[in-house]
Amino acid sequence: MVPLVAVVSGPRAQLFACLLRLGTQQAGPLQLHTGASHAARNHYEVLVLGGGSGGITMAARMKRKVGAENVAVVEPSERHFYQPIWTLVGAGAKQLSSSGRPMASVIPSGVEWIKARVTELNPDKNCIHTDNDEQISYRYLIIALGIQLHYEKIKGLPEGFAHPKIGSNYSVKTVEKTWKALQDFKEGNAIFTFPNTPVKCAGAPQKIMYLSEAYFRKTGKRSKANIIFNTSLGAIFGVKKYADALQEIIRERNLTVNYKQNLIEVRADKQEAVFENLDKPGETQVISYEMLHVTPPMGPPDVLKTSPVADAAGWVDVDKETLQHKSRDRFHHVGQAGLKVLASSDLHTLVPQTAEITGVSHHARPQTAVSLKGQSFYFFF
Numbered sequence: 001m002v003p004l005v006a007v008v009s010g011p012r013a014q015l016f017a018c019l020l021r022l023g024t025q026q027a028g029p030l031q032l033h034t035g036a037s038h039a040a041r042n043h044y045e046v047l048v049l050g051g052g053s054g055g056i057t058m059a060a061r062m063k064r065k066v067g068a069e070n071v072a073v074v075e076p077s078e079r080h081f082y083q084p085i086w087t088l089v090g091a092g093a094k095q096l097s098s099s100g101r102p103m104a105s106v107i108p109s110g111v112e113w114i115k116a117r118v119t120e121l122n123p124d125k126n127c128i129h130t131d132n133d134e135q136i137s138y139r140y141l142i143i144a145l146g147i148q149l150h151y152e153k154i155k156g157l158p159e160g161f162a163h164p165k166i167g168s169n170y171s172v173k174t175v176e177k178t179w180k181a182l183q184d185f186k187e188g189n190a191i192f193t194f195p196n197t198p199v200k201c202a203g204a205p206q207k208i209m210y211l212s213e214a215y216f217r218k219t220g221k222r223s224k225a226n227i228i229f230n231t232s233l234g235a236i237f238g239v240k241k242y243a244d245a246l247q248e249i250i251r252e253r254n255l256t257v258n259y260k261q262n263l264i265e266v267r268a269d270k271q272e273a274v275f276e277n278l279d280k281p282g283e284t285q286v287i288s289y290e291m292l293h294v295t296p297p298m299g300p301p302d303v304l305k306t307s308p309v310a311d312a313a314g315w316v317d318v319d320k321e322t323l324q325h326k327s328r329d330r331f332h333h334v335g336q337a338g339l340k341v342l343a344s345s346d347l348h349t350l351v352p353q354t355a356e357i358t359g360v361s362h363h364a365r366p367q368t369a370v371s372l373k374g375q376s377f378y379f380f381f
Contacts, residue, residue, distance in 0.1 A: 071108075081100045114134070123308050148302065151294070154297070164181065178208065187290060190289070191292050192295075210253075212293075231261065271288055
């Protein structure tokens with residue numbers, strides 16, 4: 001299937017142009033951070049929150065413009081995960097070990113790694129606070145903190161993952177359980193879910209379904225598998241062109257799709273999943289499963305929900321054309337916490353995939369181009 005691409009542009013698409021003007025220093029070939037510590041500082045020209053691929057990519061770009069000594073990344077995790085591979089891990093096509101690297105190996109050489117968790121944003125004073133009681137100020141802030149998973153909002157989870165036959169490609173702790181459930185499948189319902197919240201990589205819940213169907217055909221189990229996609233949405237995809245193509249695949253592969261069905265409970269000991277009909281609140285249906293793949297509800301990181309940079313729903317309040325904060329011109333955002341900027345019809349093509357803890361890692365590559373002095377810079381968020 002051709003990768004989905006969305007282009008974000010417009011007369012206000014001057015994303016990070018102000019950052020690019022900060023300096024003209026050009027770096028040589030990218031070298032990796034070796035983990036050597038630098039003298040601790042409390043101010044940086046550019047401060048990046050989050051060490052996923054979005055944060056790391058922007059740190060590398062800003063290093064070229066303002067110099068490595070003027071850029072820092074705030075990230076508590078020891079390991080960096082490239083989460084898009086987890087779809088293939090859940091399908092048995094890749095090993096989980098291939099998705100992770102030491103954080104120190106992906107931070108650009110010379111860029112400061114502040115190994116801490118952000119606990120507070122104070123845009124009025126151009127500073128942030130961390131869990132080790134540090135206060136760090138900045139001239140420009142890039143937020144790449146990712147999106148938060150909420151398995152606990154489904155009754156019976158996450159404790160239900162201790163049982164067999166259930167997995168989720170959205171967590172490093174549960175992705176291998178998807179492959180185990182797929183291998184152990186014998187006969188019955190294989191259920192794949194989509195929650196009633198914004199999600200990272202809205203295509204991933206379908207990808208594992210198609211890969212599972214192919215595995216069943218390859219292993220001679222297809223005739224024994226009733227494949228069900230229960231989605232809280234009202235359509236298989238938000239863009240008609242791709243929705244039509246997917247509907248054709250669904251028909252060809254004899255897949256069952258039920259709309260407006262939201263997973264609210266998992267009875268893992270009985271291998272039962274409970275769904276609520278969103279068109280008729282309170283009406284539920286219990287479906288037994290031989291395999292269940294759960295896409296969890298998701299939301300903005302806790303640190304952003306009550307911060308001054310968030311809107312009423314807790315998402316970073318950014319301009320959808322530039323990803324610059326609507327009221328604070330030195331704030332820019334890459335990735336999940338700005339999902340509020342997307343219209344519902346855009347959700348499937350614009351929502352990125354993100355490393356679970358750290359921030360952005362990959363997506364279908366919406367992009368904003370900034371032309372400055374004859375050069376074009378592309379920011380993938």
